[in-house]
Amino acid sequence: MRLIWINMINAFIDLHTGGRKRPVSYDVTATFPSLDALTAHSAEIRKEVEALLPYKDSIPRYHEVDSNQRYISSQIDPERAWRTYMFVSVMRRNATNSAKCPITDRLVAGVPHVVNAFFSILEPGKSIPAHNGAYRGILRYHLGLIVPRNDPPFIRVKDEIHQWQEGVAWMFDDSWEHEVTNRSDGVRVVLILDVLRPLPFLPHALNAAALWWMGRSDLYKRVSDAIELASQKMPASAGTLPER
Numbered sequence: 001m002r003l004i005w006i007n008m009i010n011a012f013i014d015l016h017t018g019g020r021k022r023p024v025s026y027d028v029t030a031t032f033p034s035l036d037a038l039t040a041h042s043a044e045i046r047k048e049v050e051a052l053l054p055y056k057d058s059i060p061r062y063h064e065v066d067s068n069q070r071y072i073s074s075q076i077d078p079e080r081a082w083r084t085y086m087f088v089s090v091m092r093r094n095a096t097n098s099a100k101c102p103i104t105d106r107l108v109a110g111v112p113h114v115v116n117a118f119f120s121i122l123e124p125g126k127s128i129p130a131h132n133g134a135y136r137g138i139l140r141y142h143l144g145l146i147v148p149r150n151d152p153p154f155i156r157v158k159d160e161i162h163q164w165q166e167g168v169a170w171m172f173d174d175s176w177e178h179e180v181t182n183r184s185d186g187v188r189v190v191l192i193l194d195v196l197r198p199l200p201f202l203p204h205a206l207n208a209a210a211l212w213w214m215g216r217s218d219l220y221k222r223v224s225d226a227i228e229l230a231s232q233k234m235p236a237s238a239g240t241l242p243e244r
């Protein structure tokens with residue numbers, strides 16, 4: 001039933017995006033200019049994630065907080081981890097995680113219509129298999145924070161290849177098939193934000209309402225609860241920047 005109504009809303013959104021001819025990637029400034037504040041403060045955001053990384057084993061794997069991600073998180077390179085430090089999950093803010101990264105939290109709060117926000121942490125050699133987002137009402141922003149220099153990982157989205165760079169942002173439509181190839185020997189960290197796709201008033205209102213409802217469904221309440229449980233298990237010192 002859930003898939004049926006998602007497909008119905010997708011079909012309505014397609015009327016305003018070009019459907020199968022819709023773009024793969026987007027100019028961040030032209031499409032969602034409020035995201036530029038995050039890009040401009042990438043160095044401060046990086047410092048906050050660097051303060052978390054000594055405790056990264058306490059950061060849950062993606063599928064440990066959202067079982068829907070089990071295939072993409074645990075089936076390829078299962079001995080290596082894709083960890084996610086969640087600030088916002090389907091419009092639900094996690095106060096515990098956010099408090100450990102106040103600069104990132106403040107910058108994320110300054111962006112309207114945020115659906116998801118998280119640090120995406122790939123351990124060395126961890127790849128992500130081809131998949132696509134089921135819902136076409138969002139666009140995905142990536143900000144490179146830590147990118148290994150040796151054989152750096154890259155992402156393919158449909159027929160486009162993107163190489164992350166530290167401090168450089170990129171936006172794409174994650175409903176197209178995409179995958180990450182990672183043969184690097186270092187940790188890769190990207191800040192990811194999903195935002196409401198810019199649309200005319202009526203489809204925008206429908207899109208916002210659908211995602212608000214989805215975020216309050218039993219499924220995503222369980223995800224939110226799992227994120228909070230994981231955040232409570234992190235050491236109190238995690239995320240604490242050293243005194244200057």
